[in-house]
Amino acid sequence: MLAIILATQAPAFAQDAPETSPAGPETQTSEPEGSSEIVVTGSRLRGAAPVGSTVIAVDREDIVAAGAISTDRLIQQIPQVLDLGVSENSRAQGGGSGNITYGNTINLRGIGPYATLILVDGHRAVNNSRAFEPSVIPTLGLERVEVVADGASAIYGSDAIAGVVNLIPRRRLDGVEATARGGWGADFNEYQFGIAAGKVWDRGQVMLAYEHSYRSNLSGDDRPFFRSDQRDFGGNDYRVTRCAPGTLRAGGVSYALPAQLTPANVGSLVPGTVNRCDDLVGQDLFPQQTYNSVNGTATFELTDWLTVFADGFYSKREYERLPAYFSSTLTVPQTNAFFVRPAGFTGTSYTIDYNFRNDLPQDVSRGFAENWQITPGVRVKLPGDWELEGLFTYGRGNDQSDQVRGLNAGALNAALASSNPATAFDPYGLGRTSDATLLAISNFLTLSPTLNDFNGYEARLNGSIVDLPGGSVKLATGYEGQEIETRLGSARGAAGTPVTFRRFTRRVDSAYAELLVPVFGTANAIGGFERLEINAAVRYDKYSDVGDTTNPKFGVNWSPVRGLVLRGSYGTSFRAPLISQIYGNSNNLFGQTYQNPAGGAPLTGFAYSGPNTNLAPEEATTWSVGGDWDVTPNLRVSATYWDVKYINQVDSYLADLAILSRESEFAGTGIILRGTEARDRVLELLAQGVTLARGTFPGGNPNNVTLFVDGRNNNLGQSTTRGMDFVVNWRLPTDTLGTFSFNASGAYLFHYETAVSPAGTPRSRLNTIYNPLKFKARGSVVWDYDPMRVQLTATHVGGYTNTAINPNQSVKSYTPIDLAMTWNLGKMGAPSVLGGFELGLEVRNLFDLQPPYVNVAPGLNGGGGYDPSAANPIGRVLAASLRFRM
Numbered sequence: 001m002l003a004i005i006l007a008t009q010a011p012a013f014a015q016d017a018p019e020t021s022p023a024g025p026e027t028q029t030s031e032p033e034g035s036s037e038i039v040v041t042g043s044r045l046r047g048a049a050p051v052g053s054t055v056i057a058v059d060r061e062d063i064v065a066a067g068a069i070s071t072d073r074l075i076q077q078i079p080q081v082l083d084l085g086v087s088e089n090s091r092a093q094g095g096g097s098g099n100i101t102y103g104n105t106i107n108l109r110g111i112g113p114y115a116t117l118i119l120v121d122g123h124r125a126v127n128n129s130r131a132f133e134p135s136v137i138p139t140l141g142l143e144r145v146e147v148v149a150d151g152a153s154a155i156y157g158s159d160a161i162a163g164v165v166n167l168i169p170r171r172r173l174d175g176v177e178a179t180a181r182g183g184w185g186a187d188f189n190e191y192q193f194g195i196a197a198g199k200v201w202d203r204g205q206v207m208l209a210y211e212h213s214y215r216s217n218l219s220g221d222d223r224p225f226f227r228s229d230q231r232d233f234g235g236n237d238y239r240v241t242r243c244a245p246g247t248l249r250a251g252g253v254s255y256a257l258p259a260q261l262t263p264a265n266v267g268s269l270v271p272g273t274v275n276r277c278d279d280l281v282g283q284d285l286f287p288q289q290t291y292n293s294v295n296g297t298a299t300f301e302l303t304d305w306l307t308v309f310a311d312g313f314y315s316k317r318e319y320e321r322l323p324a325y326f327s328s329t330l331t332v333p334q335t336n337a338f339f340v341r342p343a344g345f346t347g348t349s350y351t352i353d354y355n356f357r358n359d360l361p362q363d364v365s366r367g368f369a370e371n372w373q374i375t376p377g378v379r380v381k382l383p384g385d386w387e388l389e390g391l392f393t394y395g396r397g398n399d400q401s402d403q404v405r406g407l408n409a410g411a412l413n414a415a416l417a418s419s420n421p422a423t424a425f426d427p428y429g430l431g432r433t434s435d436a437t438l439l440a441i442s443n444f445l446t447l448s449p450t451l452n453d454f455n456g457y458e459a460r461l462n463g464s465i466v467d468l469p470g471g472s473v474k475l476a477t478g479y480e481g482q483e484i485e486t487r488l489g490s491a492r493g494a495a496g497t498p499v500t501f502r503r504f505t506r507r508v509d510s511a512y513a514e515l516l517v518p519v520f521g522t523a524n525a526i527g528g529f530e531r532l533e534i535n536a537a538v539r540y541d542k543y544s545d546v547g548d549t550t551n552p553k554f555g556v557n558w559s560p561v562r563g564l565v566l567r568g569s570y571g572t573s574f575r576a577p578l579i580s581q582i583y584g585n586s587n588n589l590f591g592q593t594y595q596n597p598a599g600g601a602p603l604t605g606f607a608y609s610g611p612n613t614n615l616a617p618e619e620a621t622t623w624s625v626g627g628d629w630d631v632t633p634n635l636r637v638s639a640t641y642w643d644v645k646y647i648n649q650v651d652s653y654l655a656d657l658a659i660l661s662r663e664s665e666f667a668g669t670g671i672i673l674r675g676t677e678a679r680d681r682v683l684e685l686l687a688q689g690v691t692l693a694r695g696t697f698p699g700g701n702p703n704n705v706t707l708f709v710d711g712r713n714n715n716l717g718q719s720t721t722r723g724m725d726f727v728v729n730w731r732l733p734t735d736t737l738g739t740f741s742f743n744a745s746g747a748y749l750f751h752y753e754t755a756v757s758p759a760g761t762p763r764s765r766l767n768t769i770y771n772p773l774k775f776k777a778r779g780s781v782v783w784d785y786d787p788m789r790v791q792l793t794a795t796h797v798g799g800y801t802n803t804a805i806n807p808n809q810s811v812k813s814y815t816p817i818d819l820a821m822t823w824n825l826g827k828m829g830a831p832s833v834l835g836g837f838e839l840g841l842e843v844r845n846l847f848d849l850q851p852p853y854v855n856v857a858p859g860l861n862g863g864g865g866y867d868p869s870a871a872n873p874i875g876r877v878l879a880a881s882l883r884f885r886m
Helices: 060-066 071-075 409-417 435-441 579-583 659-666 675-687
Strands: 056-058 116-120 142-148 163-169 175-185 188-201 204-215 247-250 253-256 284-286 288-301 306-321 327-333 349-355 365-381 387-403 445-447 450-468 471-493 500-520 531-543 547-559 564-575 588-594 603-609 618-632 635-651 672-674 691-694 707-710 714-733 739-755 775-785 788-797 800-802 809-811 817-824 837-844 877-885
Touching (some): 056 060, 060 142, 175 837, 327 409, 365 450, 409 435, 450 500, 471 579, 531 564, 588 675, 672 675
Parallel strands (some): 588 691
Antiparallel strands (some): 056 142, 175 188, 188 204, 288 306, 306 365, 327 349, 365 387, 387 445, 387 450, 450 471, 471 500, 500 531, 531 547, 635 714, 672 707, 714 739, 739 775, 788 817, 800 809, 817 837, 837 877
16 A cells, blocks of 8 residues: 655654655655755745644655556545545546546545645646646656645635645656556456656756556446346346337336337237336446656756756546447337337327437547646745745646537437438337438537636745744745636537637636744753744635635644644635636536435436536635654654534535435425426526437426426535544564564544535535545555565445435445565566566455445446445456666
8 A cells, every 4th residue: 555654754843854765766855955945735834844734645665556557546545535526437426527528636535526726846737627637747757745634725725625635746866767567357457658767966857757558448237236226236126118129108008119019019019018127238437548648847056046947747638438328218209100009099109218229329428638737937045044936837728528429309309200211210129210310310419628728926935034942933925826718618419510619717816924933942842842833824815706815724733742743723715616617517408317215217307507607615614633653763653633614615416316315405495396396497498598418308398307406506515524534654674574564544534514505404424425434544564575575455445324225225344455566676686687677466456355235226427336436346456567767
């Protein structure tokens, strides 16, 4: 596992620098000589660790040992990170509906996918107007990852409610490093290769890294738990009647259709029968993903007082996802050229619940996320220990999500009504529909490009004001400016429909200051006060479109005895609504199937995605207390209790297919409408020009709609979350058997309550499906015995309650075990030509543990028979790697 450590040897002490775990040839200091004091995430003060907060650090050695093929999957191994919302395999939680390119971002503690700020080397980076993907930085170009799981808006501004993740690129690589890795599982494979080169000299450094990664898709057809009929697992039968062959309904009577229905065998239809089948045959659980990422850094000390530096990256992630085959309820009039009349039926039309798997291809979703950015800067040494920094960021983003063989409802209805066999659609299984008609029926494209331009400006002043007996009083102050332009594109219609763009801009101006006062230190320590430090920070942010806000933060570190640090922090945070949240990804209706809390087949409803220009910023109050104890030189224990009160949360229910399990909580909000209210709302939207982008209305008529969900973003939510994080690291060196390391880290939540409106009654959601879970932990045992390293890792996700079904289900815990072994060929006496090679073998999920069964129907946005936010459906993966350092 990641040997997660606290970022500082004694995190309370402002003068201490972060520990590093250099690997291979990286023996330089963390920056070129002359700039030994660095800035640790969570503070703007140079050479100071955050006061009142801890930093979880994943260093270079941990990155290599993790074996992750991309940076996002590396960070997801940290227990404080939950896979809720914006992830490639689960889009059913808040924020997931905007993840149209199937990317991954970081959700600290499950508070929300947009409540974690992700930085690159301490500064903001271009994103897709929704979320930032850590995988834009290749793992080979990553020096370390620092995570502050504490509110930090007073330091960094918007989005830092749950915490901050800082991706720090390599500046110490002096040589060449290359890697190749392949992994194989059942119906799944992945591979990665890359190379990085760097040079460090007395007055500077350069580094460039490239990485290519591939991960195959995983089809739900290849996993037995992803099925509609879950009775074998003790669950419900979620099969639907939209099948091939389908179910005919005429005059209030249902008939299961045979493989082929003709006038000759129509008498064999049995009244009261139906065909039942899986709802989402052919759907991927994971899309196919291909990454190409490049990043670089450079530092040059032009003089003793002037340094220029830069970092940058380019990344393109391409995906391909197979959705389920189309299904619909067809209205077949007697004018249809192939019409077959059931015995005794005298009506002019009937309906058929139908699946197009034998007629139309899957509407494959393809696209990419392309981002590039460069950040040059200058550092000037001033009198005393003062430094002035200025930097400029220029970045561009391009997201594309395309589907080109969608179901064209207008062409379908025309074909169903056609009396000409050459243009009519045959729903009776004889395959008589012409190729031209089938092409017309599947001639509906959905193109959703998102273009982003980002310009960022920063000026920072940092130094000591005065020396006190306890140490130097330090001050950091600065200005940040952001210019953001977002163009949301859309094309929905027949081939040739042009893409139309909506253009939005945002300007942000910010000023901040942070002060550190060391009351007690080495020079004036007394009994009970080895160290005492107080920190205060404040930040003002002004947005051109959503107003302004001021946020403070206070922290204290107290060391009553050497080796023990007690700490606490308090502050307020905010998050400005995203441009895409305010104006909507689209202005459309989407037909979807919703989990039925009463059991049985899912319910068909229609969700609205559109703008809400009344969105306001989210606000939060955060505080924490904790301690760090160096019990011995080889044993460290850390624990933190934290509390986050979150109000005005922006929630979207477009992708929440289990929302009906909480229907009573939405009373009076207009989010869920039933019956005639649902019909009238859909008719109102259609009259305003809103179109149906996916699915078909029951019987082809919007007057038959009985369920509506407002999927727009609204300031409805409030939540309170409390929990405790812990880290234990114990290193046990021996004289003859090498060194053993025992590492454990985890997050335990005591409280998680939410309400769907500011006036609503908070209800506990702790340890329930698609919500933060009570306990998540990761532990490892590492044996270093040159030239070999063996690592055994256990990842534990505690059991929880499935509230999407009545009666509720108790879901079992999930604890896969990983085994990894590496051999340094040079130390094993290999020929000199192999001296820089390291061979690795790994078995992820050693015992092929299957995801715990979860009684939920397969959903368009992920899950079904298992919970994708809490378990991995891939199973055992064997991997081999080769790493070269020179």
